[in-house]
Amino acid sequence: MKKFLNTPDSYVADGLAGLAAAHPTLTVVTGAAPFVRRTAPTRPGKVALISGGGSGHEPLHAGFVGVGMLDAACPGEVFTSPVPGQMVAAAQAVDGGAGVVFVVKNYTGDVLNFRMAAELADEEAGIVVETVLVDDDVAVQDSTWTAGRRGTGATLLVEKLAGALAERGADLAAVADLGRRVNANARSFAVALTGCTTPANGKPGFLLPEDEMEVGVGIHGEPGRRRQKLASAREVAELALDAILAEPLFADDAEPADVIVMVNGLGATPLSELYILFNEVSRALTGRGVTIARSLVGNYVTSLDMAGASFTLCRVDDELLELWDAPVNAPALRWGL
Incomplete structure (x- = not known):
């Protein structure tokens, strides 16, 4: 390990x-x-947004704390959920009197600890908490980490769009409902070329032969749908889009789709390769009648030093696009200011 x-x-x-x-x-x-x-300090009357999870996915979540996005983030140890006391302390620190929205990735530890924290925040401090659960990964239905789909790239979209609405002064129910709508509109799929190495273990979580890739991998290095021979960027983009666009969200709707597309690096993928993948995504979506309304390319939801990429599509309307374009000023996401 280096x-x-x-x-x-x-x-x-x-x-x-x-x-x-x-x-x-x-x-x-x-x-x-x-x-x-x-x-x-939080503006009085503003709904506060808090997220968190195991470290190792930077810039998620702490890199998205800032105007137009999160008010606080709770980091656990690497790939380990934060504990309820962290969320309660954060809620007490940033509550502006209008309540708090927890944005939670669908991993068993995160779900249990954030649920307990919501109960404690209410009992101990009288803070009303709404929870938005992110479960956008279409690769597998259940895994050793989750009951149901994993929460991955759409977490960023929920934090950005719900954060923009909270910044405008919307109430707690409206902000939480918007976050849930974004999650319902978003689907993700990831492919890995290597495993990742946690500092405590000192060796990769899994090994792949030079000519193979893991299809449908999770952000902790969990196995996906299958291992297969290494494919071209065009083939990788196509297989990811096949999985995403097979979802009823896209397949059962005759109306043309407008989407936000995120091609996200998992930690060790050069930006040049991510743009190669995005180019293939753009080409493929154009051929399928899907319009890319906004795009984001880079390392946002990572898995330490894993080489790989995830693909996220989120159906949008004029309201969501307006919220996406709203100013944001966080260390890892900044525009409009």
Whole structure:
């Protein structure tokens, strides 16, 4: 294993310290219940958005704390859910009196801990919490990590679009409903060329022969639908789109689809290769009568040093496009300001 670190045990804490040093708009709260929050206090009457999960997926989630997106993020250890005390502390710190929306990826530990945190926040601090569960991955229905589909790339879209609505002053129910609608409109699929290496283990979670790839992989390196021979960028884009567009969201609707497309790197894929994949996605969608209304290409929801890419499509209307275009100022996503 070759990584830039001090010790495996301090990996997450050192990274958070560096994040705060690089971005004065963020404050890292340390101690028994660490979390990252906006340095500026929450505007009174504004709904607060909090997300979180295991570290190793950066910039998700702490990189999306900022104006127009999250108010706070709760990082666990690498690929390990944060604990309820972190979410409760974060909720108490950023609640503006209008309630809090938890954005939760569908992984068993995250779901249980965020659910407990919502109950504790209500009981201990009188904070009303709504939860948006993200379960966009079409690769597998169940896995060793989840009951139901995994939450992956659509998490970013939920955080951006719901965050924009909260910034406008919408109430708690409206923000949560919007987040659920985005999740219902989004589907994702990922392909990996290598496994990833966690600092604690020091070796890849799985090994692939040089001429094979994992199709339908999860963001923790969970196995997907199958292993197959390495394919061209065009073939990879086509197989991902075949899986996504086979969903009733797209297949049962005769109306042409307008979509936000995200081609996301899993940590070790060069940007040039992601643009090659996006070009193939663009070509394929044009041939299928799907219009790319907005696009995002880069490393946003990663799996440490995994070589691979995920593909996310989200059906949009004028309201969602307006929210997508709304200003955002977070370390890993910034426009309109």
